[in-house]
Amino acid sequence: MEFCRWINNNHRVVSSILFTDEATFTRDDINITRNYHVWSDENPHATVESNFQHRFSVNVWCGMVDSYLIGPFILENRLTEDNYLNFLQNELQGLLEDVPVNIRMQMYYQHDGAPAHVARQVKQHLDERFPGRWIGRGGPINWPARSPYLTLLYFCLWGWMKNEVYKIKVDTRDALIRRIE
Known part of the structure; x- marks a missing residue:
C-alpha cells in the first residue's frame, strides 16, 4: 500500500519510472509434456515426441519508461548478484541511449525483490x-x-512477447535468441 500511496501522491512520476523485469524463455514454452498420455484405440503404441534431452532456456531483461521499450537484453546464465551488477554498470547506459536526456535525468529505476536485486553491491551502485x-x-x-x-x-509485454516468440518452434538456443531479438 505504501508504494501505491506514493504513486497516488506523485502521479506525474509514473512516466519517469523505468519499470524493469526479467523473464525466462524455454525451448518448450510452458508446456510440460512429461505426463502427457496418448489414449488411442487405433494405435495403442502411439507416442508423443519430445526433446527433453535438448533443453535450453534464455533469460531476458527488459524495461519500459514513458513510451520507450528498453531491450530486450539477453542475460547470460542465471541471474546472479555479479552478472546483474555487471549489467547495471556496463550495459544499462547503452540501452538507454534512445531515451531523451530529460527523461533519463529524472528517471527512477524500478526492480523487484529478486535475490540478485537486493545484494549490497547492487544497492550501493543504485x-x-x-x-x-x-x-x-x-x-x-x-x-x-x-x-x-x-x-x-x-x-x-511478457505475454505478448512470448506469444510472438513461440509462434515458431526452435531447435537451438541461438534460434530462440534470434526470435527474442
Whole structure:
C-alpha cells in the first residue's frame, strides 16, 4: 500500500519510472509434456515426441519508461548478484541511449525483490547512479513484495512477447535468441 500511496501522491512520476523485469524463455514454452498420455484405440503404441534431452532456456531483461521499450537484453546464465551488477554498470547506459536526456535525468529505476536485486553491491551502485530515485526492496522507495502485476512488463509485454516468440518452434538456443531479438 505504501508504494501505491506514493504513486497516488506523485502521479506525474509514473512516466519517469523505468519499470524493469526479467523473464525466462524455454525451448518448450510452458508446456510440460512429461505426463502427457496418448489414449488411442487405433494405435495403442502411439507416442508423443519430445526433446527433453535438448533443453535450453534464455533469460531476458527488459524495461519500459514513458513510451520507450528498453531491450530486450539477453542475460547470460542465471541471474546472479555479479552478472546483474555487471549489467547495471556496463550495459544499462547503452540501452538507454534512445531515451531523451530529460527523461533519463529524472528517471527512477524500478526492480523487484529478486535475490540478485537486493545484494549490497547492487544497492550501493543504485544509490550512486540513481540517488534517492530507485524503487526496490530496501531502496529509497520500497517495492511491494510479490507484486509483479504492478509493472507494465508483467501485464503488457511478457505475454505478448512470448506469444510472438513461440509462434515458431526452435531447435537451438541461438534460434530462440534470434526470435527474442
